[in-house]
Amino acid sequence: MKSGGSFNDLMPDTLTIALDAMGGDRGPEVVIPGADKALERCPDLQFLLFGDKARLEAALTAYPRLKAKSEVIHSEISVSMDDKPSQALRRGRNVSSMWMAIQAVKEGRADVAVSAGNTGALMAMAKVILKTMPGISRPAIAGMWPTLRGDSIVLDLGATIGADADQLFDFAVMGGAMARCMYGVQRPKVGLLNVGIEEMKGVEEVREAGRRLREANLPLEYYGFVEGDDLGKGTVDVVVIEGFTGNIALKTAEGTVRQLTTFLKDALNQSWMTKLGYLLAKSAFDALKAKLDPRTKNGGVFLGLNGIVVKSHGGTDAFGFAAAIDVAIQVTRNKLIEKIAADLTVKSYANQAGENSALNAEGI
Amino acid sequence: MKSGGSFNDLMPDTLTIALDAMGGDRGPEVVIPGADKALERCPDLQFLLFGDKARLEAALTAYPRLKAKSEVIHSEISVSMDDKPSQALRRGRNVSSMWMAIQAVKEGRADVAVSAGNTGALMAMAKVILKTMPGISRPAIAGMWPTLRGDSIVLDLGATIGADADQLFDFAVMGGAMARCMYGVQRPKVGLLNVGIEEMKGVEEVREAGRRLREANLPLEYYGFVEGDDLGKGTVDVVVIEGFTGNIALKTAEGTVRQLTTFLKDALNQSWMTKLGYLLAKSAFDALKAKLDPRTKNGGVFLGLNGIVVKSHGGTDAFGFAAAIDVAIQVTRNKLIEKIAADLTVKSYANQAGENSALNAEGI
Numbered sequence: 084m085k086s087g088g089s090f091n092d093l094m095p096d097t098l099t100i101a102l103d104a105m106g107g108d109r110g111p112e113v114v115i116p117g118a119d120k121a122l123e124r125c126p127d128l129q130f131l132l133f134g135d136k137a138r139l140e141a142a143l144t145a146y147p148r149l150k151a152k153s154e155v156i157h158s159e160i161s162v163s164m165d166d167k168p169s170q171a172l173r174r175g176r177n178v179s180s181m182w183m184a185i186q187a188v189k190e191g192r193a194d195v196a197v198s199a200g201n202t203g204a205l206m207a208m209a210k211v212i213l214k215t216m217p218g219i220s221r222p223a224i225a226g227m228w229p230t231l232r233g234d235s236i237v238l239d240l241g242a243t244i245g246a247d248a249d250q251l252f253d254f255a256v257m258g259g260a261m262a263r264c265m266y267g268v269q270r271p272k273v274g275l276l277n278v279g280i281e282e283m284k285g286v287e288e289v290r291e292a293g294r295r296l297r298e299a300n301l302p303l304e305y306y307g308f309v310e311g312d313d314l315g316k317g318t319v320d321v322v323v324i325e326g327f328t329g330n331i332a333l334k335t336a337e338g339t340v341r342q343l344t345t346f347l348k349d350a351l352n353q354s355w356m357t358k359l360g361y362l363l364a365k366s367a368f369d370a371l372k373a374k375l376d377p378r379t380k381n382g383g384v385f386l387g388l389n390g391i392v393v394k395s396h397g398g399t400d401a402f403g404f405a406a407a408i409d410v411a412i413q414v415t416r417n418k419l420i421e422k423i424a425a426d427l428t429v430k431s432y433a434n435q436a437g438e439n440s441a442l443n444a445e446g447i
Numbered sequence: 448m449k450s451g452g453s454f455n456d457l458m459p460d461t462l463t464i465a466l467d468a469m470g471g472d473r474g475p476e477v478v479i480p481g482a483d484k485a486l487e488r489c490p491d492l493q494f495l496l497f498g499d500k501a502r503l504e505a506a507l508t509a510y511p512r513l514k515a516k517s518e519v520i521h522s523e524i525s526v527s528m529d530d531k532p533s534q535a536l537r538r539g540r541n542v543s544s545m546w547m548a549i550q551a552v553k554e555g556r557a558d559v560a561v562s563a564g565n566t567g568a569l570m571a572m573a574k575v576i577l578k579t580m581p582g583i584s585r586p587a588i589a590g591m592w593p594t595l596r597g598d599s600i601v602l603d604l605g606a607t608i609g610a611d612a613d614q615l616f617d618f619a620v621m622g623g624a625m626a627r628c629m630y631g632v633q634r635p636k637v638g639l640l641n642v643g644i645e646e647m648k649g650v651e652e653v654r655e656a657g658r659r660l661r662e663a664n665l666p667l668e669y670y671g672f673v674e675g676d677d678l679g680k681g682t683v684d685v686v687v688i689e690g691f692t693g694n695i696a697l698k699t700a701e702g703t704v705r706q707l708t709t710f711l712k713d714a715l716n717q718s719w720m721t722k723l724g725y726l727l728a729k730s731a732f733d734a735l736k737a738k739l740d741p742r743t744k745n746g747g748v749f750l751g752l753n754g755i756v757v758k759s760h761g762g763t764d765a766f767g768f769a770a771a772i773d774v775a776i777q778v779t780r781n782k783l784i785e786k787i788a789a790d791l792t793v794k795s796y797a798n799q800a801g802e803n804s805a806l807n808a809e810g811i
Contacts, residue, residue, distance in 0.1 A: 347711075360726070
């Protein structure tokens with residue numbers, strides 16, 4: 084909680100979380116029980132709940148623990164899941180639950196905002212309200228990707244389309260800082276997603292970003308290029324890619340998971356013997372299901388703005404929404420924005436080193 | 448077999464297939480038994496085998512059926528799996544098994560060439576020898592993608608990086624023609640891979656390609672935009688994307704399959720009960736394994752050149768190499784190049800329609 088907050092100045096460890104309580108496919112029905120679950124795990128929370136006051140207060144009666152830690156602030160408008168960003172900005176400026184939740188972060192009344200609302204609208208509003216950090220020209224959405232050796236962070240998952248070398252460099256800095264917040268590693272391994280691992284592969288923006296990362300003095304280990312199959316392997320802690328390909332890679336992986344689980348279900352329904360085998364091995368399938376549960380990886384972090392907004396999946400349930408709040412807590416408590424700002428101070432050095440790379444090749 | 452061929456002018460239904468017998472991780476050890484398997488399924492084949500003559504003749508002694516249908520042509524050089532395209536062209540021009548196999552297609556001595564050699568070198572040589580078709584500025588690699596409802600064709604899987612609207616349009620034409628050859632559909636559904644399905648989504652090249660496809664009079668059904676998860680669903684018969692993102696999507700899906708099968712194996716090894724369940728349901732796991740067997744989808748087709756080259760996976764076995772030969776047979780017998788050439792005649796119309804789209808919107 085920044086100074087100037089409304090009701091917990093004396094509790095420095097308390098985080099205040101602004102929730103767009105109308106966001107997502109089911110709004111308060113998911114947001115309220117989700118917030119309650121997060122509060123159960125982490126009692127040092129306060130919530131600002133933005134939305135239809137009557138509806139929220141009615142919903143809160145079943146959650147007295149949450150009610151005691153929440154302030155409800157009425158909003159007139161709810162951004163719909165189909166609103167185009169421009170529509171949402173026109174209709175929802177100042178008066179929507181989504182806008183007001185982000186505005187609370189801007190004004191220091193909340194430490195972080197969480198919304199399950201429509202991604203395009205949320206990013207558009209976040210950019211307008213919070214603005215990009217000094218030195219950052221484009222925000223990114225970073226998500227957690229389940230891998231064979233734990234999670235990795237992948238960005239950009241679709242905040243913007245295309246990125247030049249400088250923007251890819253920024254994504255690496257921001258993703259590295261997020262990995263330090265989320266995984267507690269001191270020097271996360273960062274790779275650039277490309278179509279091959281040799282230095283001459285791919286587009287010039289990616290190659291140039293690689294040269295700059297190799298030379299920059301950052302609290303991360305620049306690994307080099309990684310390929311699409313390194314995502315599932317978990318070769319690096321952070322995978323950097325521009326948003327068009329990042330979004331397609333994410334949805335391709337999600338589609339492949341659904342395809343395989345469908346194949347598997349169909350195959351196990353073939354005969355009484357395969358069905359019996361399924362029953363005996365049910366604990367294995369349950370473990371697999373838990374591992375693939377998208378709710379546990381819920382929470383895309385908007386990086387590069389002067390304040391943190393976490394996007395929950397719109398169709399998630401209370402369990403998933405609570406996971407997005409957990410992500411918000413972790414990056415906020417571990418001072419993600421301050422880490423990014425500190426790391427970005429190397430940028431002038433990095434650019435200079437890039438220009439003089441023939442003379443200054445000791446970092447290669 | 449085009450006229451002017453060397454030894455089967457009187458057998459118009461016989462296909463002559465040029466094989467780079469030294470290509471792939473294991474060369475003749477895989478190519479020879481693979482060709483024999485293909486011949487077993489399709490006895491109307493003749494082979495030109497390019498490679499080390501002594502080694503090939505020795506290998507052929509175990510395959511008398513294949514030997515009777517093959518001509519061995521000695522080559523001095525084998526392109527290695529690590530050769531850069533420029534190295535391969537320097538070392539292998541005129542004298543490598545890879546070059547000579549493609550050259551046989553160019554000269555009409557073979558109908559199609561198949562190689563398990565390194566993709567970059569194979570594409571570089573194919574471009575130099577065969578040249579792009581009139582009206583095509585860039586070749587593409589098209590592969591078969593297993594989906595929930597059979598296979599789809601996806602291109603470009605990495606022949607080139609980036610594509611403008613005209614090139615994406617060409618990829619759609621070529622992929623559509625390939626779908627007609629492979630699946631026997633008259634009007635395959637073709638979609639453009641994008642980050643959303645609304646018309647204003649994505650990069651301008653993709654949107655412009657979509658407008659042109661909607662207005663062009665082609666033997667295909669232009670479906671619109673598809674997203675990454677539509678690949679696994681099999682929403683369309685042909686998915687079109689430029690090669691950078693196409694390659695990353697392919698490898699992401701491959702990596703996800705490996706990740707999930709590893710998770711599944713680990714889970715099934717948890718206890719004696721899950722192991723017993725696995726044994727009882729083994730037929731289901733075998734069916735799943737068969738469905739995911741990459742060998743059955745082996746064979747990337749180089750499209751857009753004046754002749755067809757099929758790329759087999761370098762690490763495949765005889766079963767997989769035979770599958771790549773099957774693809775070569777199917778696209779050649781069904782006159783893929785002639786179909787593409789005929790379809791491309793609409794291009795001048797399509798471009799014109801694109802320019803006048805405001806006046807000529809009836810196709811929308």
